[in-house]
Amino acid sequence: MVLGTVRLIRKSILVATRARKRLAVFVIVYAILAGMVILSIGRLAGYNTTGLVDQRSVVLEATDFDTITYNQAKNDTTTLSHVEGVDRVVPLYYVNFEGGGDIIRIFGIEPSNRWAFEEIKPDVISSGRYIERGGEILISENANLTTLFEESVGGRTGTIFTKPGLGDTITIAGGEETKTFKVVGTFEEGQVDDDPGNTWMVVTVDDLWLILNDLLRVYEDQTAVINSVLFCYKIVIVAEGSVFWSAVRGGDVWNNVEGIVEFTETTTLQGNYNSPEYTKKADNQNAVIADMMLITVAFLGGALVASMYAFLITRFRRIEIATLKAIGYTNRNVWTMTLGEILLASIAGFILGLLGIAVYLGVTGETVVIFSRTTLLTAFLIVVLIQVPAFILSNKRTLRIPPAEALRTL
Amino acid sequence: MPREKRNRSGRDLIIAERVSKDYKRGRAEIVRAIKEADMEVKDGEFLAIIGPSGCGKTTLLNLLSGLDQPTEGRIIFDGMDTSMIGEERFPLIRREKCGFVFQTFNLIETITAQENVESPLWPTDLNDREITEQAISLLKAVDLLERKDHKPLEMSGGEQQRVAIARALANTPKILFVDEPTGNLDSEAGKSIMELLKKLNEEHEVTVVLVTHNQDLLKYADRVIKLQDGRITES
Ligand SMILES: Nc1ncnc2c1ncn2[C@@H]1O[C@H](COP(=O)(O)OP(=O)(O)OP(=O)(O)O)[C@@H](O)[C@H]1O
Numbered sequence: 001m002v003l004g005t006v007r008l009i010r011k012s013i014l015v016a017t018r019a020r021k022r023l024a025v026f027v028i029v030y031a032i033l034a035g036m037v038i039l040s041i042g043r044l045a046g047y048n049t050t051g052l053v054d055q056r057s058v059v060l061e062a063t064d065f066d067t068i069t070y071n072q073a074k075n076d077t078t079t080l081s082h083v084e085g086v087d088r089v090v091p092l093y094y095v096n097f098e099g100g101g102d103i104i105r106i107f108g109i110e111p112s113n114r115w116a117f118e119e120i121k122p123d124v125i126s127s128g129r130y131i132e133r134g135g136e137i138l139i140s141e142n143a144n145l146t147t148l149f150e151e152s153v154g155g156r157t158g159t160i161f162t163k164p165g166l167g168d169t170i171t172i173a174g175g176e177e178t179k180t181f182k183v184v185g186t187f188e189e190g191q192v193d194d195d196p197g198n199t200w201m202v203v204t205v206d207d208l209w210l211i212l213n214d215l216l217r218v219y220e221d222q223t224a225v226i227n228s229v230l231f232c233y234k235i236v237i238v239a240e241g242s243v244f245w246s247a248v249r250g251g252d253v254w255n256n257v258e259g260i261v262e263f264t265e266t267t268t269l270q271g272n273y274n275s276p277e278y279t280k281k282a283d284n285q286n287a288v289i290a291d292m293m294l295i296t297v298a299f300l301g302g303a304l305v306a307s308m309y310a311f312l313i314t315r316f317r318r319i320e321i322a323t324l325k326a327i328g329y330t331n332r333n334v335w336t337m338t339l340g341e342i343l344l345a346s347i348a349g350f351i352l353g354l355l356g357i358a359v360y361l362g363v364t365g366e367t368v369v370i371f372s373r374t375t376l377l378t379a380f381l382i383v384v385l386i387q388v389p390a391f392i393l394s395n396k397r398t399l400r401i402p403p404a405e406a407l408r409t410l
Numbered sequence: 411m412p413r414e415k416r417n418r419s420g421r422d423l424i425i426a427e428r429v430s431k432d433y434k435r436g437r438a439e440i441v442r443a444i445k446e447a448d449m450e451v452k453d454g455e456f457l458a459i460i461g462p463s464g465c466g467k468t469t470l471l472n473l474l475s476g477l478d479q480p481t482e483g484r485i486i487f488d489g490m491d492t493s494m495i496g497e498e499r500f501p502l503i504r505r506e507k508c509g510f511v512f513q514t515f516n517l518i519e520t521i522t523a524q525e526n527v528e529s530p531l532w533p534t535d536l537n538d539r540e541i542t543e544q545a546i547s548l549l550k551a552v553d554l555l556e557r558k559d560h561k562p563l564e565m566s567g568g569e570q571q572r573v574a575i576a577r578a579l580a581n582t583p584k585i586l587f588v589d590e591p592t593g594n595l596d597s598e599a600g601k602s603i604m605e606l607l608k609k610l611n612e613e614h615e616v617t618v619v620l621v622t623h624n625q626d627l628l629k630y631a632d633r634v635i636k637l638q639d640g641r642i643t644e645s
């Protein structure tokens with residue numbers, strides 16, 4: 001019966017596409033719902049991704065470049081990680097390379113902490129992708145790298161400018177050895193607040209240390225050197241707790257945020273930081289409550305509309321269903337026929353909803369991570385899941401339509 | 411009036427034994443639509459059941475075809491007691507042996523004539539090509555091949571009913587149940603439908619059970635059963 005079942009699904013889609021008005025109405029309704037589900041899943045995902053800094057972190061930024069040494073920041077990181085309500089502390093270090101009057105700053109980040117680096121988080125990647133492992137590097141879109149060279153033969157000195165792009169390799173010579181990186185992504189330059197001409201690059205923390213160790217090998221007093229080339233840009237302190245459940249439970253994650261802020265204001269740290277940046281509890285709470293309402297409406301509404309659709313299909317097509325049963329369709333056959341229509345409408349609606357969201361985000365400029373595979377997959381699963389009551393309902397209803405009704409249509 | 415068919419044993423295809431059917435109307439009232447009916451349908455015959463509106467013709471047809479179960483008595487369909495056949499198996503038996511033609515045609519309005527004719531075969535394990543061939547040959551038989559891509563509402567009532575007959579024949583049934591097939595047609599279109607049914611009965615040995623209130627159709631039948639107020643009064 002496999003052949004027959006597959007054909008029934010195919011044919012039910014055919015039948016559905018012919019009932020154009022009904023299909024159009026439901027595709028649009030589904031699109032709105034799917035849009036809401038996608039957006040709310042995106043927002044939920046945002047609690048741990050793009051919104052990580054905004055929603056549950058305290059940021060201590062250095063008052064100026066090259067002021068906080070590695071040692072100071074390392075001690076501050078240790079101090080901060082013992083504060084109550086801290087989930088993790090992410091210090092952002094960089095190494096300076098100077099050449100031609102401009103500075104190249106190479107930052108190190110654990111790819112798993114990428115959302116803590118607000119300036120160069122994955123959603124400001126303008127081409128390519130974020131670094132995932134060693135040997136990969138991100139550079140700013142219009143980076144002009146200046147390399148000084150001295151040609152011993154002839155004794156001339158000069159400058160080489162290069163403009164590396166996606167896929168190029170960059171070789172960094174620290175001390176004796178060279179390390180080669182592949183440019184896997186570029187980021188929007190506007191995100192970075194530094195002197196024009198200065199270039200930022202991002203590698204993994206391990207790679208940063210490889211570069212550094214190579215630099216250091218030629219020196220006797222390594223600690224001194226570290227403190228003269230490795231600096232801390234900022235420390236991001238992520239508060240403990242779930243943003244989503246906090247809205248329900250009285251805001252524990254934001255209480256943690258405030259506790260951390262209070263700690264930084266009353267404790268003397270070794271580095272010189274600006275006053276802590278964070279979002280006020282009330283603002284965050286309101287935003288999350290709005291999100292939760294969106295999510296609830298999307299889920300309940302989705303289940304409701306899907307059920308309504310199933311109800312209406314079996315109602316509009318009552319005689320059709322009775323007729324199909326009379327001419328030899330089993331209940332399962334009939335159900336398969338309605339399934340195709342619901343499936344078609346919901347998948348088409350999902351795609352339309354996705355497009356709608358893309359347009360909406362384009363217009364509002366809101367940054368929600370929706371085009372990640374996980375978000376889309378989750379959203380699609382949920383759209384499918386909220387159909388379950390609809391499928392059960394349509395199954396129940398088709399079961400109940402007696403085939404004898406086909407003969408009583410007047 | 412019964413006329414012997416070629417090579418027919420005249421064995422009973424369907425037997426109704428003291429069959430009654432009750433309907434609930436409203437909360438308490440029970441209507442007995444069929445009262446202790448005893449009858450049989452013989453293999454290969456063209457049987458007409460006639461009676462005024464509301465006398466229980468459709469109800470009887472539903473019982474004979476197994477679309478509905480009797481309240482009392484039993485129906486033996488091709489040797490099987492219909493009350494013994496499970497609800498999931500009955501559609502398969504219908505698919506194998508029965509065809510239905512309805513007063514209001516009951517075609518699926520959103521699909522073409524050809525697709526309507528194909529539709530009974532969709533759940534089967536025939537491949538697409540076989541199904542299409544069958545539909546085309548049936549549309550040819552009802553003389554509607556050139557209308558195969560039209561949707562029901564683009565066709566006349568007579569044409570729609572011919573499509574419905576072609577659909578009823580898609581599974582090459584042994585028996586055709588026909589409920590007031592000309593009720594929505596003018597006499598000319600009605601005549602062509604009846605002639606088509608007659609031809610199927612005579613040339614393709616399809617048993618036909620026709621219910622109607624129209625005396626004019628009786629001339630096509632081999633045998634007539636009269637139904638009056640739920641009771642068989644003459645056969
Ligand atoms: N589902 C039902 N529920 C309640 N009563 C019903 C039902 N179906 C039929 N009846 C009643 O049973 C009786 C017989 O109905 P049936 O439809 O079999 O008559 P009919 O001879 O086919 O009429 P017509 O020629 O108008 O089609 C009628 O009184 C009708 O009201």
Ligand SMILES: [Mg+2]
Nearest residue numbers: 467468469589
């Ligand atoms: Mg009737």
